[in-house]
Amino acid sequence: MKIVKTIDEVRSIVKGWRAEGLTVGLVPTMGYLHEGHASLIDASHRDNDRTVVSDFVNPMQFGPTEDLASYPRDLKRDAALAEAHGADIIFNPEPSEMYHEGFSSFVDMTVLTQELCGLSRPVHFRGVCTVVSKLFNIVKPDRAYFGKKDAQQLAVIRHMADDLNMDLEIIGCPIIREEDGLAKSSRNTYLSDEERKAALILSKSIFAGMDMVKHGCTTAAEITGAMKKLIDSEPLAKIDYVKLVDVATMQQIEKLDRPALCAIAVYIGKTRLIDNFFTEDVK
Numbered sequence: 001m002k003i004v005k006t007i008d009e010v011r012s013i014v015k016g017w018r019a020e021g022l023t024v025g026l027v028p029t030m031g032y033l034h035e036g037h038a039s040l041i042d043a044s045h046r047d048n049d050r051t052v053v054s055d056f057v058n059p060m061q062f063g064p065t066e067d068l069a070s071y072p073r074d075l076k077r078d079a080a081l082a083e084a085h086g087a088d089i090i091f092n093p094e095p096s097e098m099y100h101e102g103f104s105s106f107v108d109m110t111v112l113t114q115e116l117c118g119l120s121r122p123v124h125f126r127g128v129c130t131v132v133s134k135l136f137n138i139v140k141p142d143r144a145y146f147g148k149k150d151a152q153q154l155a156v157i158r159h160m161a162d163d164l165n166m167d168l169e170i171i172g173c174p175i176i177r178e179e180d181g182l183a184k185s186s187r188n189t190y191l192s193d194e195e196r197k198a199a200l201i202l203s204k205s206i207f208a209g210m211d212m213v214k215h216g217c218t219t220a221a222e223i224t225g226a227m228k229k230l231i232d233s234e235p236l237a238k239i240d241y242v243k244l245v246d247v248a249t250m251q252q253i254e255k256l257d258r259p260a261l262c263a264i265a266v267y268i269g270k271t272r273l274i275d276n277f278f279t280e281d282v283k
């Protein structure tokens with residue numbers, strides 16, 4: 001497996017693969033890879049002849065007070081994990097390679113991005129859509145793989161690919177959890193021992209919400225109310241949002257009369273974590 005730093009080199013390698021008639025999968029990441037990323041690389045390795053993992057902490061998707069500077073980075077460790085799971089290239093550009101001086105074109109979306117994480121992270125999805133479009137243009141993959149933990153991001157990227165006639169398949173892969181239930185995330189490394197224990201309140205509330213849906217509750221306020229109560233019982237937790245939204249529009253709903261996403265964002269100390277479930281996966 002090769003670590004590639006430039007757009008020209010990725011393009012030339014992928015061109016060679018294409019000339020041989022090989023298919024290409026892309027796993028976009030911001031590095032500090034964990035088993036969640038590994039499952040995406042596994043899926044790409046299974047579906048495609050070649051797999052490119054991008055490893056780029058994208059400055060454009062962080063707000064001015066967010067954790068860009070402290071976001072964990074470890075390329076050596078990432079390379080070992082990616083290789084063990086069958087990646088052929090890690091694309092690890094410098095920010096200046098992705099955003100040259102005078103860079104001034106953005107991909108923005110006026111739907112799906114106004115709710116949930118879009119409310120508390122106003123510049124986030126514009127940064128995600130821009131960098132993901134660039135990665136699609138650089139690698140030109142047949143398929144690209146994203147985790148369902150970032151459910152809103154997955155919906156936004158599917159919508160963008162459809163709107164802009166991007167010629168690839170977007171594949172969503174299941175959330176991977178720690179044994180005790182906490183959803184895997186690179187940001188879990190920010191948690192102290194005490195916060196790590198407190199963070200379990202996210203998955204506990206997700207499982208409680210799922211249970212209510214399983215037992216036939218269809219009133220959104222009842223489900224989110226019970227989940228909020230549970231999260232509020234944890235002193236280190238501060239709710240950003242707990243919402244049930246229509247999967248197609250990301251707009252809040254009152255009744256579970258259509259496929260819905262239950263999504264939460266909770267601060268544990270200074271660390272903002274997300275988790276979710278799709279009601280369709282519960283039934």
Ligand code: PAF
Pocket residue numbers: 028029030056058061128131132150153
């Ligand atoms: O999900 C992530 O890690 C990032 O948002 C992505 C898709 C790699 C874009 O920077």
